[in-house]
Amino acid sequence: MLSKRHFLFALSLSLATAAMGSAHAQSGLDDIMKAKLVKVGIPTDYPPYGFVGPDLKPMGLDIDIANLIAEKMGVKMELVPVVSANRIPYLQTKKVDLVVSTLGRNEERMKVIDFSVAYAPFYQGVFAMKSTAIKSFDDLAGKSVAVTRGAMEDEMLAKVAPPTTDVKRFEDQAATTAAFAAGQTQVIATSVSNIGVLSQRNPSLPVEYKLLLRDSPCFVGILKGDDALRTKVNDILLAAKADGTLEKLSQKWLKRSTGDLPL
Amino acid sequence: MVDFTLWDIVRNLLLAARWTVILSVIAFIGGGLAGLILLVLPLTGNRVAELAIGGYVQVFQGTPLLMQLFLLYFGIALFGVDTSAWTAACAALTLYSSAYLTEIWRGCVASIPRGQWEASSSLALSFGQQLGHVILPQALKVAVPPTVGFLVQVIKGTALASVIGFVELTKAGGMIANVTYQPMLVYGCVALIYFALCFPISLYAGSLERKLNVGRR
Numbered sequence: 001m002l003s004k005r006h007f008l009f010a011l012s013l014s015l016a017t018a019a020m021g022s023a024h025a026q027s028g029l030d031d032i033m034k035a036k037l038v039k040v041g042i043p044t045d046y047p048p049y050g051f052v053g054p055d056l057k058p059m060g061l062d063i064d065i066a067n068l069i070a071e072k073m074g075v076k077m078e079l080v081p082v083v084s085a086n087r088i089p090y091l092q093t094k095k096v097d098l099v100v101s102t103l104g105r106n107e108e109r110m111k112v113i114d115f116s117v118a119y120a121p122f123y124q125g126v127f128a129m130k131s132t133a134i135k136s137f138d139d140l141a142g143k144s145v146a147v148t149r150g151a152m153e154d155e156m157l158a159k160v161a162p163p164t165t166d167v168k169r170f171e172d173q174a175a176t177t178a179a180f181a182a183g184q185t186q187v188i189a190t191s192v193s194n195i196g197v198l199s200q201r202n203p204s205l206p207v208e209y210k211l212l213l214r215d216s217p218c219f220v221g222i223l224k225g226d227d228a229l230r231t232k233v234n235d236i237l238l239a240a241k242a243d244g245t246l247e248k249l250s251q252k253w254l255k256r257s258t259g260d261l262p263l
Numbered sequence: 264m265v266d267f268t269l270w271d272i273v274r275n276l277l278l279a280a281r282w283t284v285i286l287s288v289i290a291f292i293g294g295g296l297a298g299l300i301l302l303v304l305p306l307t308g309n310r311v312a313e314l315a316i317g318g319y320v321q322v323f324q325g326t327p328l329l330m331q332l333f334l335l336y337f338g339i340a341l342f343g344v345d346t347s348a349w350t351a352a353c354a355a356l357t358l359y360s361s362a363y364l365t366e367i368w369r370g371c372v373a374s375i376p377r378g379q380w381e382a383s384s385s386l387a388l389s390f391g392q393q394l395g396h397v398i399l400p401q402a403l404k405v406a407v408p409p410t411v412g413f414l415v416q417v418i419k420g421t422a423l424a425s426v427i428g429f430v431e432l433t434k435a436g437g438m439i440a441n442v443t444y445q446p447m448l449v450y451g452c453v454a455l456i457y458f459a460l461c462f463p464i465s466l467y468a469g470s471l472e473r474k475l476n477v478g479r480r
Binding site: 083 | 268271275337340425426427428430439444
């Protein structure tokens with residue numbers, strides 16, 4: 001699977017190089033306004049950012065952001081389900097105008113696409129019940145912590161947790177969250193998306209964000225060099241940040257403040 | 264907030280299975296027709312056609328279906344041709360299955376002894392008559408098991424069309440498993456539905472073999 005991903009990424013890199021040679025100066029913004037339609041790539045298998053309800057209709061934080069952008073542009077929206085392997089090719093081949101898909105910004109990706117300002121936090125952290133007092137990593141000493149074996153958070157927790165921490169490793173995210181929800185561990189280290197699912201499935205569970213392990217916020221992906229569209233999306237997101245919409249969405253889906261979103 | 268009952272899971276999977284069925288039918292019909300043409304062309308003794316089709320078979324057997332879908336959908340778009348997901352899926356599945364079917368059937372035709380061609384031609388049968396009355400009816404008997412084996416493979420292979428945006432059975436299963444956190448149940452249902460699609464084809468193949476009396480040639 002990994003090598004397939006790598007292959008697809010390499011392929012999309014080469015597609016990008018080919019595309020840039022023939023790139024036209026015309027902005028996708030004009031096309032969107034002319035067609036009165038913005039096509040947005042969204043995740044459908046990544047709660048709470050993008051997932052499906054019993055009617056298989058997408059919902060989640062990313063879908064709300066896509067809605068917000070379409071609404072402020074005054075155009076209709078078409079949602080295109082994407083996965084991490086194909087979301088950048090979708091963008092490069094203009095099959096979608098924007099990608100709102102929990103997309104993190106890194107050096108490699110910045111070579112092939114442009115990014116808006118960040119619209120939501122994404123992070124791995126330490127979570128526990130409201131009644132559990134945890135102020136720093138030292139407070140984890142002697143406490144049992146559920147974590148998924150080999151996941152990003154497992155690696156990071158190993159670096160910062162005191163040696164007396166009772167780390168219980170589980171084989172997958174579902175088992176990790178299940179163990180914590182059942183009270184088998186006091187603390188859970190996982191990504192915010194899993195906590196979103198956990199609190200959705202157990203609304204009465206007083207689970208709370210405690211400590212940050214790693215921060216990698218989400219950005220909207222835009223075709224490389226399309227500055228007009230990027231400016232427009234940035235204006236919409238910055239306005240939504242100023243009037244508290246982003247904060248509200250973050251609280252609604254992630255149960256946490258947006259914190260300091262990078263530009 | 265989001266709660267899937269067992270019925271919700273099964274209902275959504277069955278709805279998604281429509282796409283699996285439609286994509287499979289496209290692959291069967293498109294691949295079968297193209298495969299038949301590609302089978303007959305080199306039999307006429309056209310050396311160029313034989314070489315070209317050999318190359319075609321090698322290319323499409325030697326590259327993964329996932330890449331063919333990916334390149335047809337995203338690759339062609341870079342040259343300004345906007346392929347829809349349907350066009351790309353139809354084209355890729357037809358190319359892919361025709362390459363395999365041609366090769367399978369070529370082997371079946373080749374297994375018919377040379378003497379059958381010679382005998383029928385000594386009776387002054389035309390090429391079409393040789394093929395239609397003598398060679399293909401015999402090759403058909405040999406062709407049933409490998410053809411059915413490949414078709415069943417194609418049904419499962421349509422899952423790859425999710426890379427260009429089709430929410431078919433496997434993709435829908437993944438989406439539901441990720442909200443319900445019940446992967447065993449969901450993927451179990453997915454596997455059962457695939458089986459329900461493939462098993463009747465295998466059954467039909469069995470009865471076809473009996474009808475054609477494959478055991479006795």
